[in-house]
Structures are given as structure tokens and as C-alpha cells.
Amino acid sequence: MSQRAFSLPLRTIVTKAVKPQWICRRCLATQQSSSIPSEKYSKGRTSELLSTQLPQKHLPPQVLAHVNAESLPINEQEQWERVEPHKKIVGVVVSHGKMEKTVRVRVAAQRWNERIKKHYRHDINHLVHDPNDSLTTGDVVELHRLKVSKQVEHVVARIISPFGKPVEERPPVPTPEERLAEYKAKRMVKLRRRELRIRAGEGDAEAIQKLKEMGHDPGAGAKPGVGRQDNLQQNVGKSRTPSSGAILGSQGQKLPEGVLPGGKEKVGKTNERAQRNKGKAVKSDAKFQERRREAQEKDQ
Template sequence: STSGKLRPVGVVVSAGKMDRTVKVRLPSQKWNNYLRKHFKDHSDHLVHDPNSSLNIGDVVALRPFRAAKHVRHVVSEILVPFGTPITERPPVPSEEESQAAYIAKRQSKLERRSLRRAAAQGSESAIEKLQALEIEAGQGVAAGKGEKGARKAGLMGNKGQKLPKGVLPGGKHAVGKIDERAKHNKEQAMKRNEKAENNLLEAKQVAENLSS
């Protein structure tokens, strides 16, 4: 597919390391202010590859598509394949197919989110739908009984919850006994006082040596 707009064209330099994501190198130019001329340069971009159709060395055309925070392009066409012929690879979806798949995935995600919120309020139908989808409604959720607020539940801790040693429910660190802490603080204070006295004596001796 071609259009009147210029499409970014680059070479795949990394593939197979991330799920449905490749790295494409786009040529560019960099201005040298000292020599007052442009030099060849390049930039690498993470590109969405919906069907894992690309190999390293492919020359591909891209189009804008925000698949993730750092993935803002999607492959639109394989211009020059490298290695495996295009006919033996999974097809590259068209722009309409990619948009339809994205909308369906987004709607499904929003529907599950609304079901979880309704289940947290005790909606019996929402809980049944989540169970049919094999999705956990949430700990402590039952029909007619809402889930505790996340903040309150976090402070109270769950029944039978194993917390790290020295940590109280709510994330606060446990403290030692008062007598032990007082003894430790007293020892530290005595050490600091002793060090201060030694420094003072040393300073006096230095002053006497300089004056004599």
C-alpha cells in the first residue's frame, strides 16, 4: 500500500528478543555547526510487529502507532525481505486490521475493569461474569459484600498473611524493646561525648605547641 505521505523507511537491526517488538534503524542527517554541513546519522526505534513477521535485515516501512510507552511505530509493509520470503512468513496486518484489533482489545480491557469494580461493590452478576472469564474477582469479595478499600486493607493486613521479619502490617518497621533502644542510644551518646573530649584535648595541645 502506498500513499502520498512520506513513510519512515528503515532496516531491522534486532528481532526475536522482545515479544512482537523489533528494533528498526532509520537513516537521518546530523548538522555539524563547525564544518557547516550535514553528515550521515541514524536513530533506532522500537517498532510493533503484530505477527512477528520481520527478520533482521528486512527493509520495512513504518507508520505511527502507540503500542506501548516506548513503542510508537508499527510495521506497515516489508519493502525488501531478507532471508525467508514474504510468502512463507505471517502476513503483516493492514492499518484497518491493526486498528480493529486494537479497539477490540481496548474494549475488552475496559469491560473487565468495569466488571471488577462492580464485583468489588458486591454485584452478583459481575462476579459470575468474572468467574466465567476465569478472572479472580478480588480477595474477600462475595455477592452482596463489597471489598475493603485498598488503603484500609493494606493497613490491617490479610488474615494469615506472612510479613517480612521486623515489618508490621501496613509496611511499618517494628522497633525493638524500649530498654534495648535506650541502652543503645546511651552508648552512642557516650561514644560521641568521648570523641568530642579527645578532639578538644588534641586541639589544646596543638595550640600550646604553636604558642611555645
């Protein structure tokens, strides 16, 4: 009897075994995406800043308007509840690249014509803050109100419809939480520096040393003779000397020759001043009567 032959596929004989290619660890490290750890770090840093309470009573309402309130402290959550959200603002980018981190966005609007009682299209152009230069001309974007400078009062919230390059290939648009975290980070540094300056003004050697380590002059911004004026007498509307700032004639000061207290009028007899003022009033009244008589004659 013939035994059944054991057959192998032809491809196992023809095809050569592919040897595994050796890749060094340095090349593997360069092939891995380095954005993942930074994203994790930024998210952790953002959540940490959001949960931090700033040593100030109120935050700007525009910064709190679109933030998720669950990650905020209790005091800031109460402020968030009092903020009134604005309506949705959608526009088209009409210009980019001419200003750093700023684009021009056209928002469709209408204007009422009172004469013919009809609405006409009247588009409005806004300068919009683009923190990461993510926008190009033609993008349809959503805006949030945020006063960045004197001329820029809006910030990009998200890209609704990109034009040209996809959204995945562009720098990410910061979320409202990231904007609030950035505001808190800058504010904390400023408040810390202010506290150190106050302590340095009181003579604290440790605060002076910390300011020097930060690269700041402990006495920068201080002016001679300027300080707290809590216990000083308020004299609104009275003239002061440019040197000392005191009122003329107060606290036993010697007045210049021919000057009354306050420094406005010269010393003289009351009767003479009254007669001079009376003469001016009589002349003014005579001119008024003469002009009135001339006007009546012209009308007749």
C-alpha cells in the same frame, strides 16, 4: 470398388486407459487449504470490530492515523479527520530474533553541524514492533508510529523489499485496520470487566458471579479505606496522620502534648520565638558583613 478404410491413430491402441485413482474424503480434506475459512472469518471479525463504537470519548491518534475511515462509526470518523499523518518512514532491519516480536531498524537521517555549517549522516536505530515475527535482517520496511511500550514506539507497516525468503512464505504483516480491531477487542474486554467490578462493588450478585466465572476475584485491587473523595475537604500542603489521614487539630481532635494545629511547631510563647529568630538574623548579617569586608581587602 474398394471401400475407404477407417484408420485410427496409433496412440489409441498403444496407450492404456488411465484408471481414476480413488482418494478417500479424509485425504481430500487434508489437501485443501485450511487458511481460506480462517481468513474469511478474520476479515468478517475485523469489519465487525471496526464498525463497533467503544464507550469512550477518544481513541489514540496513532491507532487511527492510517485506517480507512469508511468502516468507522461517525464519531471516530470525526476524530480521524483531525489526525495529522506523519511523513513516510523507511528503514532497514539490522537485527532480529533477539527480542520477542521486536526487531531493530536503522533509519537514515542527517545531523546539522553548527560549527562548519554542514549536514552529516547520522542514522537512527529504532526498536520496532513485529506482531507476527515476519521480518528478517536485511528487509527494507515501512514503519508507522505506534507506542507499544516505553522503548518501542514504532510498528512495521509493510515490507517494501524482502531479503531472502519471499513475502508470500512469511506470516502476514497486520494492516492498520487489523491493529485497530485488535485494540478495540482488548479495550472492550477491559471496559466490560471494569463495569462488572463497579457493579460488584455496589453489591450486584449477578456481576459478582460473572467475575467469578471469568476467573477474576471481585474484590481484587480494592484497598481498605480508599474510595471516592468527591465530598471531602481538600487540604493541600497540610500534614496528616498516617492512620486516619485527617488533619491534626481539625474536627475536635485532641492534639498531642506540645504540638500546634498542623503538627509542625511546638507550643511556646510568641516573644521567645521572636527573640530567637532575631538573634539568628543578627548573626547571619554579621557573618555576611565580615566576609564582604575580607573580599574588599583582597581586591585592594
